Amino acid sequence: MALVLGIETSCDETAVGIVDDRKLLANVISSSVDQHVRFGGVVPEVASRAHLEAMQQVIKQALIDASISIKDIDAIAVTAGPGLIGALLVGVSSASGLALALDKPLYGVNHLSAHIAVDQLDNTNQLQPAIALLVSGGHSSILQINNLATDVVVKGATIDDAAGEAFDKIARLMGLGFPGGPLIDKQALAGNKTEINFPRGLTAPADLEKHKYDFSFSGLKTAVARYLAQTPNYKKADVAASFQEAVVDVLITKSLAACKESGIDKLIIAGGVAANHRLRELAKQRCESAKVELRIPPANLCTDNGAMVAALGSLAINEGVAASEIGISADSAAPVTQVVWK
Amino acid sequence: MSTVLAIDTSTSQTCVALVENGKVLFNKSHLDPLAHGEVLPKLVAQALKLTSKIDLVAVGMGPGPFTGLRVGITFAQSYALGAGINWAGVCSLDAMAANIREEDFIVSTDARRKERYWARYKNGVQFTAPAVSKASELEKLGVQIFQEGDYFPDPVAIANLGLSSSSVTEPIYIRKPDAYPLPDGVKFRAMTALDLVSAVGIEKVVYGKAAWSSAQFKEEFAKAPKNANYLAAELDGELVAYAGIFFAADVADIHTITVTDKHRRKGIGRELLKRMIDWARVKKADAIMLEMRLGNDQARPLYEQYGFVEISKRENYYGPGLTAVVMRKELK
Numbered sequence: 144m145a146l147v148l149g150i151e152t153s154c155d156e157t158a159v160g161i162v163d164d165r166k167l168l169a170n171v172i173s174s175s176v177d178q179h180v181r182f183g184g185v186v187p188e189v190a191s192r193a194h195l196e197a198m199q200q201v202i203k204q205a206l207i208d209a210s211i212s213i214k215d216i217d218a219i220a221v222t223a224g225p226g227l228i229g230a231l232l233v234g235v236s237s238a239s240g241l242a243l244a245l246d247k248p249l250y251g252v253n254h255l256s257a258h259i260a261v262d263q264l265d266n267t268n269q270l271q272p273a274i275a276l277l278v279s280g281g282h283s284s285i286l287q288i289n290n291l292a293t294d295v296v297v298k299g300a301t302i303d304d305a306a307g308e309a310f311d312k313i314a315r316l317m318g319l320g321f322p323g324g325p326l327i328d329k330q331a332l333a334g335n336k337t338e339i340n341f342p343r344g345l346t347a348p349a350d351l352e353k354h355k356y357d358f359s360f361s362g363l364k365t366a367v368a369r370y371l372a373q374t375p376n377y378k379k380a381d382v383a384a385s386f387q388e389a390v391v392d393v394l395i396t397k398s399l400a401a402c403k404e405s406g407i408d409k410l411i412i413a414g415g416v417a418a419n420h421r422l423r424e425l426a427k428q429r430c431e432s433a434k435v436e437l438r439i440p441p442a443n444l445c446t447d448n449g450a451m452v453a454a455l456g457s458l459a460i461n462e463g464v465a466a467s468e469i470g471i472s473a474d475s476a477a478p479v480t481q482v483v484w485k
Numbered sequence: 486m487s488t489v490l491a492i493d494t495s496t497s498q499t500c501v502a503l504v505e506n507g508k509v510l511f512n513k514s515h516l517d518p519l520a521h522g523e524v525l526p527k528l529v530a531q532a533l534k535l536t537s538k539i540d541l542v543a544v545g546m547g548p549g550p551f552t553g554l555r556v557g558i559t560f561a562q563s564y565a566l567g568a569g570i571n572w573a574g575v576c577s578l579d580a581m582a583a584n585i586r587e588e589d590f591i592v593s594t595d596a597r598r599k600e601r602y603w604a605r606y607k608n609g610v611q612f613t614a615p616a617v618s619k620a621s622e623l624e625k626l627g628v629q630i631f632q633e634g635d636y637f638p639d640p641v642a643i644a645n646l647g648l649s650s651s652s653v654t655e656p657i658y659i660r661k662p663d664a665y666p667l668p669d670g671v672k673f674r675a676m677t678a679l680d681l682v683s684a685v686g687i688e689k690v691v692y693g694k695a696a697w698s699s700a701q702f703k704e705e706f707a708k709a710p711k712n713a714n715y716l717a718a719e720l721d722g723e724l725v726a727y728a729g730i731f732f733a734a735d736v737a738d739i740h741t742i743t744v745t746d747k748h749r750r751k752g753i754g755r756e757l758l759k760r761m762i763d764w765a766r767v768k769k770a771d772a773i774m775l776e777m778r779l780g781n782d783q784a785r786p787l788y789e790q791y792g793f794v795e796i797s798k799r800e801n802y803y804g805p806g807l808t809a810v811v812m813r814k815e816l817k
Contacts, residue, residue, distance in 0.1 A: 188551060188662035195555050195656065199562050213567055229552045232522045233559050239526040240560040243533065244567025368767050372710075470527040 145217040145460050148205070148241070149453025152234030153226025153254045154280070155185045157197040159205040160450030161216075162457050167264045168209035170450040173197040176322065191229040198237050205449065216245060218466070220456025223251030223484050224477030225281070231473035239469070248466030250456040251484030253477055254447075255282055258413040260291055260458050261444045261451035272407050273438070274298070276398040277479070278422075279414035280307035280322070283394070285356045285401050286479060288411070291455070292462040295480050298401050299356025302345075306390055306416050309360040313367050313386050317379055327383045328419050334384030336421070341366050341389040346396070356397050363389055384421075391422045395429050402435050411438040417445040459483045487540040490532065490564070491644035494521040494557030495549025495577035496594050496633050501528035502640030503535060509641055510535050521556040529564070540570060543647025545577035545638050547657035548602040548615045549594060558656055573647035574654055578604040578615055583642035585631055593623060594633040598786060602659065603630075617659045667752045668720060673760065676715035676727050678703065683724040687745055695803040697741070705729055705740065714764045718744075718753050728757035730764060730773075737765035739775035742784070755787055762791065765816060772815050779808040788812055 144164045151158040155176050161169040175193035176185075206213055221238035224231060235251065242249035259275050275286040284300035304312070307324055314323025319330065344359035345351070367386050371377055402410055412426055417439055430437040444450060459482070467484040474481070488510075491502040499521045500514035511532040515524045533539075544561035547554045558574070565572035581592045582604070589612075593603035596617050603623055605613040623630065676684070681699045688696035705713055712733050718726040726744040730737055739761050744754045765773045775793065777784060793812035802809030 186662065191551065191555060192656075192658070192662065195559050198559055199566060202563070202566060213569070229555070232552060233555055236522055236525065236556045236560040237563040240563030240565075241567040243526060243529055244564045365767065365769075469530045470523040470525075472523050 145457060146211065146215055147218045147220055147453045147456040147460070148202075148216045149220040149257075149449045149451070149456055150202075150234045150238050151222045151254070151257070151447055151449045151452045152194045152198075152230050152237075153222045153224070154230060154447060155190045155193070156447040157194045157201050158447060158449035158452075159201045160448055160453040161205050161209040161211065162264065162450060162453040164457055164461070165263055165265065165267070165454075167450055168211070169205040170444075170448055171201050171205045171208060172448055173201050185227070187227045187229050190227060191233060194230055194233040198233060202237075202241075213241075213245065216241075216247060218248045218250060218456055218460060219245070220250040220252050220452050220459075222254045222257065222452050223467075223471055224254065224474035224481075226254055226475060228473060228475040231475065235471065235473045239471075243469070249469070249471070250459050250464075251467040251471040252452060252455045252459065253479060253482050254452075255279075255284075255414075255479040256291060256295060256482045257451040257455040258445070259286075259288065259411060260455035261440045261448070262411055262413065262438055263458060264440075264444070264450060264454050268438075270411070270438075273409040273411050274398060274402045274405065274407050276394055276410065276412045277414045278306045278394060278412070278416035280311065280324075281305050282414065282479075283307075283358050283360075283416075284479065285398055287401070287405060287407070290462065292459045292464050292482055295482060297479060299354070299358070299397065301358040301360065302354065303359050303361040304364065306358070306360060306394065307414075309364055309390060310416070312364055313383075316368055316371055317382060319379070324416060324419060327387055328421070330380050330383035331387045331421060332380075334378065334380030334382070336384040336388040338378075338381040339370060339385035341370075341385055343389055343393045346393060356401055358393060358397070360390065387419070387421050391419070391425050394422065395426050399429055399433050399435060402433070408434065409436045409438065413440060413445065415446045418442040455482070487648065488536055488538060489541045489543050489644040489647060490529065490539045491543045491640040491647065492525065492529070492557045492561050493545030493577055493580060493638040493640055493643055494525060494553045495545045495547045496553075496637055498637045499524040499528065499553075499557075500637065500640040501525065501532055502644055503532045504641055504644035505536065512641060514637065514640070518550070518553065521553040525556055525560055529560075539568060541647060542568075542570065542572040543643045544572060544574055545580055545643055546574040546653040546655070547577055548596070548617065548659045549577060550597060551658060554656060574652075575643055575646040575650075576604070576611070576615060576653055576657060577638040577643075578602070579611060579646060580638035580640070580642040581631070581636055582606045582609075582611075583646070584639055585636070587629060590629045590631060591623065591626065592631045592636065596660075615657055615659060661750075667756060668748075670720055671725070671753060672719050673716055673756065674719070675709075676706070676717035676729070678706065680717050680724050680727065684727060687724070687743060690746070691743055692803075695807070705731070714761070716757060716760055718757060720748065726753045726757060728754075728761055730761045732765060732768045732770055735771040737768060737770035737773045739773060742775075749783065754784065758787065758791060762814070771817050772813055774811060774813045776802065776809040776811050778803055779810050785810075
């Protein structure tokens with residue numbers, strides 16, 4: 144049992160979570176997303192400045208929400224990568240300052256693994272082994288989780304855009320705004336998902352040989368762009384629903400294929416895109432017919448947050464993983480297999 | 486009785502000092518402009534072995550390159566929060582000037598992009614506030630300059646300044662982020678013949694003799710939408726910027742990005758550039774090229790930031806003596 148404070152600053156959310164072993168005590172998020180809306184994407188320097196401005200307040204609020212004093216904390220966990228380097232550095236430096244002041248261990252952890260670890264909060268079920276579909280603004284991959292703290296194998300990943308990125312770009316093309324995921328999700332609710340048959344990337348037999356569990360969304364994006372250009376009075380809802388269906392269909396088809404091939408009957412879907420309604424709905428249907436147990440964290444814990452970082456820190460402690468050394472390097476391109484920094 | 490932990494990460498050097506009642510227990514620095522994040526915790530861990538109790542964290546608030554600067558500030562603030570003590574921010578240039586005994590001098594640090602952060606001191610007191618300027622302009626002032634490299638912010642001075650006056654509570658960035666939130670109400674739309682009266686007027690002001698005529702614009706518009714894309718930015722019904730790109734075969738060519746003088750440095754040109762790049766991507770161009778007038782330094786960092794690289798120069802391109810710099814960005 145340990146009280147772990149987790150810090151997340153890899154993109155535009157300054158977030159701090161506190162967990163007591165598997166129990167969620169606090170989850171405070173300050174987002175600079177409003178400052179990025181006009182750019183249609185996150186601006187690193189704007190995000191980094193916002194992190195510095197928000198950091199102390201967010202830590203203090205998390206302590207208040209958890210009704211604990213900073214001195215009660217047993218360990219600090221922080222996202223050390225992947226992410227925007229300037230943004231990561233604010234979190235890592237804050238965490239280092241706290242750990243040294245408190246003389247408590249520091250765990251630099253992987254942002255992507257943390258998205259999966261959040262499943263463990265307030266949940267006593269065994270997570271592993273599982274196939275994980277990790278879908279966010281920056282990443283889309285299928286992982287085999289033998290042990291989340293120590294043994295993660297990449298089965299496949301996107302070869303171009305991440306799923307969330309595709310949502311952002313299509314939303315921009317349709318003039319919906321940023322971030323695109325929730326906006327397309329909302330539009331799609333009123334649309335016909337079979338209206339337009341957009342391509343499913345890397346599902347042709349030849350592609351499947353080389354890219355069995357990989358994704359590609361750039362062709363889909365071009366197809367949507369072409370459709371929009373050629374269809375003067377297109378219906379936004381139908382385009383959104385049809386585009387979303389093309390993304391979600393491929394994500395789930397390939398994830399379940401990975402379950403089947405590896406003989407693992409548990410699928411966990413994590414990352415910001417896991418908040419998408421259609422993804423959740425279709426995953427539920429298909430997992431039921433495939434007799435695969437489906438795990439999706441609550442929607443509010445799917446987007447970037449500090450609780451997931453604390454959850455992974457807590458998991459690492461329980462698995463007996465050594466704490467990180469003083470002076471860890473934030474790594475903007477850390478692979479998902481690097482779960483806890485040495 | 487007080488023990489001060491002093492930190493500065495505003496230059497290419499990370500430095501840490503521990504000062505107990507004026508006595509320096511620890512004073513170490515490490516030169517590496519890219520390693521503040523790793524070095525700072527290690528130096529502080531070493532310093533902490535020498536004392537059991539810190540009473541104040543003093544930190545240099547800049548000016549300095551943003552990423553490194555934030556490492557020191559956020560570390561200091563979080564350390565103070567964890568230890569339940571106060572932190573005090575000081576101007577890093579003051580800590581660099583503290584040990585210089587001259588009547589009138591400038592201290593300056595590297596602001597990258599051929600620019601310097603600097604402040605002027607007279608009789609040991611800050612005479613002009615921290616600013617950022619081109620190195621060449623700074624030299625024109627004719628005042629003795631003490632530069633980063635020979636001098637650095639002294640962490641012991643930071644400790645002393647932090648104890649006496651802790652007036653700096655915000656990072657001293659001076660520069661704005663390269664990206665600005667666009668001004669409220671800016672609209673982007675296709676550029677049409679209806680914009681030509683305004684556009685030709687802007688051309689004359691911005692480009693003088695090299696200005697495009699109405700006929701040249703019309704010729705360009707005729708290639709749209711298949712081979713060209715011209716966008717206008719308007720604010721309160723007024724044309725404030727426009728950009729155009731042409732594509733045939735493999736390479737797209739940005740023909741113009743023009744922002745009226747009054748509306749520069751607001752992110753409008755950046756947004757137009759991004760939309761030009763997006764369009765070239767949709768067209769599956771292998772690369773994008775653009776020409777820029779030599780000396781057009783305002784726009785160059787923006788192009789470089791988006792991956793454009795200088796590939797050649799064309800003399801007399803915009804008229805006698807006016808050289809064009811040709812830049813290219815690969816998309817494949």
